[in-house]
Amino acid sequence: MATPSAAPASGPADPAGTAGRDPRRWPILAVIAAAQLMVVLDLTVMNLALPSAQRALGFTTADRQWVVTAYALSFGSLLLFCGRLADLVGRKATFLTGLVGFAAASAAGGAATGFPMLVAARACQGVFGALLAPSALSLLATTFKDPKERAKAFGVYGMVAAAGGGLGLLLGGALTSSLSWRWCMYVNLLFAAVAITGGALLVPRQPRTPGGRLDVPGVLAVSGGMFCLVYGFSNAASHSWGAPSTWGFLAGGGALLLVFAAWQSRTAQPLLPPRIVLDRNRAGAYLTVLISGAGTFGVFLFLVYYMQVTLGYSAVRSGVAMLPMVVLSGSTATLGNTRLLPRFGPRPMVIAGMLLNTAGMIWLTRIGAHSDYASALLGPLMVTGAGMGLIFGMAAATGTFGVAPQDAGVASASINTGQQLGGSIGTALLNTIAASATTGYLADHPHGRPTPHLLQLAAIHGYTTVFWWCAGIFATGAVLCGALLRPGPLLRPAEAPAPRPDTEPARTPAPN
Numbered sequence: 001m002a003t004p005s006a007a008p009a010s011g012p013a014d015p016a017g018t019a020g021r022d023p024r025r026w027p028i029l030a031v032i033a034a035a036q037l038m039v040v041l042d043l044t045v046m047n048l049a050l051p052s053a054q055r056a057l058g059f060t061t062a063d064r065q066w067v068v069t070a071y072a073l074s075f076g077s078l079l080l081f082c083g084r085l086a087d088l089v090g091r092k093a094t095f096l097t098g099l100v101g102f103a104a105a106s107a108a109g110g111a112a113t114g115f116p117m118l119v120a121a122r123a124c125q126g127v128f129g130a131l132l133a134p135s136a137l138s139l140l141a142t143t144f145k146d147p148k149e150r151a152k153a154f155g156v157y158g159m160v161a162a163a164g165g166g167l168g169l170l171l172g173g174a175l176t177s178s179l180s181w182r183w184c185m186y187v188n189l190l191f192a193a194v195a196i197t198g199g200a201l202l203v204p205r206q207p208r209t210p211g212g213r214l215d216v217p218g219v220l221a222v223s224g225g226m227f228c229l230v231y232g233f234s235n236a237a238s239h240s241w242g243a244p245s246t247w248g249f250l251a252g253g254g255a256l257l258l259v260f261a262a263w264q265s266r267t268a269q270p271l272l273p274p275r276i277v278l279d280r281n282r283a284g285a286y287l288t289v290l291i292s293g294a295g296t297f298g299v300f301l302f303l304v305y306y307m308q309v310t311l312g313y314s315a316v317r318s319g320v321a322m323l324p325m326v327v328l329s330g331s332t333a334t335l336g337n338t339r340l341l342p343r344f345g346p347r348p349m350v351i352a353g354m355l356l357n358t359a360g361m362i363w364l365t366r367i368g369a370h371s372d373y374a375s376a377l378l379g380p381l382m383v384t385g386a387g388m389g390l391i392f393g394m395a396a397a398t399g400t401f402g403v404a405p406q407d408a409g410v411a412s413a414s415i416n417t418g419q420q421l422g423g424s425i426g427t428a429l430l431n432t433i434a435a436s437a438t439t440g441y442l443a444d445h446p447h448g449r450p451t452p453h454l455l456q457l458a459a460i461h462g463y464t465t466v467f468w469w470c471a472g473i474f475a476t477g478a479v480l481c482g483a484l485l486r487p488g489p490l491l492r493p494a495e496a497p498a499p500r501p502d503t504e505p506a507r508t509p510a511p512n
Helices: 025-044 050-057 061-089 091-110 115-143 147-178 183-202 216-238 244-264 280-310 315-321 323-344 346-364 373-399 405-444 452-484
Strands: none
Touching: 025 091, 025 115, 025 147, 025 183, 050 061, 050 115, 061 091, 061 115, 061 216, 061 405, 091 115, 091 183, 091 405, 115 147, 115 405, 147 183, 147 280, 147 315, 147 323, 147 373, 216 244, 216 405, 280 315, 280 346, 280 373, 280 405, 280 452, 315 323, 315 373, 323 346, 323 373, 346 373, 346 452, 373 405, 405 452
């Protein structure tokens, strides 16, 4: 299927492709970046604050997972619905609604007086985050139409997406140590205030999809399916894969998604039009974020465990230790989108990024009980950061490339859905692997009651086993995504094949 360009054709009177450019596009990019940074930070900023929140509110360790799971359930299950909603009612309206709601939920979470209030606030954050994230990305896709400017804009977006998780760890550690865990929620109010003000003043009113109707059966099927999958994987991480509450929800989620896929090919106005995911490049981008989301979990969570539990780093020091990865991921995302993607296309970027992540994970398997940061951690963090930058910047640009404006919201939501589902899979799979490896190590070294040193070695064995599995995940991603993505740049005019009669005609892309 030919992939149409999102950019309008440039005629003789417009050789530079300047027609239709919004003079406020660069300030709008700053607003979108601030909103996206808030969402990405929130995925990790609470991780380092959970122990402090647990002590302050008095909930159990078993309950602690729900602070994370409540967000993941609402966020993951509503993304496609909210993405289509942005297309139907207008992206500015959903963008501002998402910002205001996310800020209000963050304020409620920061002021929580008990565990139920905190979990409810996190669930509301997920709801409004699901409305905000696809609205922000679709605004970016529809605002920047010139290929060169689009590359720069998506480079900035990719930088935020790739570096935001690491920045969340740094910010969460700093706020928890210097102020309180509550500021890990209150800090969202600062980002939201900037984004709400800029969005209200700068973002033009977005047109609604004429004659569009919401696919209610599709919403129910995909939202229910995603809820079951995320809950099933979360339950596997805290209980076991054999528990009925795990395989039952996973089976139910899979069945609902199959029903959803069958329904989308039959209904007149599908929630996720098949033309979006049947394009090889866009499908490759969605698969890329799913696989990288599963593997990246091992970097953020288990590496922080290792630094704090084994090496004795403070929360702030752990965050600072991640800075090289943050810097490399941000700079590589910008370089990849502005220089590499227009010239080589997404395939070599994904393969290189996945292989860099594979190398970083293998390097991390050399950690020990007394490893030095410079010799054992700095190198792998920099390599992994470069790989993540290549992947995330490419995925955002490729996953929305050639999508008609009326489909921009749901295409953007597909990227976030893949990342969220990948993270849920990674959480369940890698937690189970780490626990099994640690238990197996202790069973293989029976010397009576385990000593602290033996427990430490067992934990390290669990971490290194996870890193080996992450290396395998990324290596598999290099093969699968590399095979799915088309070779070459994203459809230059001379390379555009004639569209089949059953596909929408390709529009002539503007020259790079």
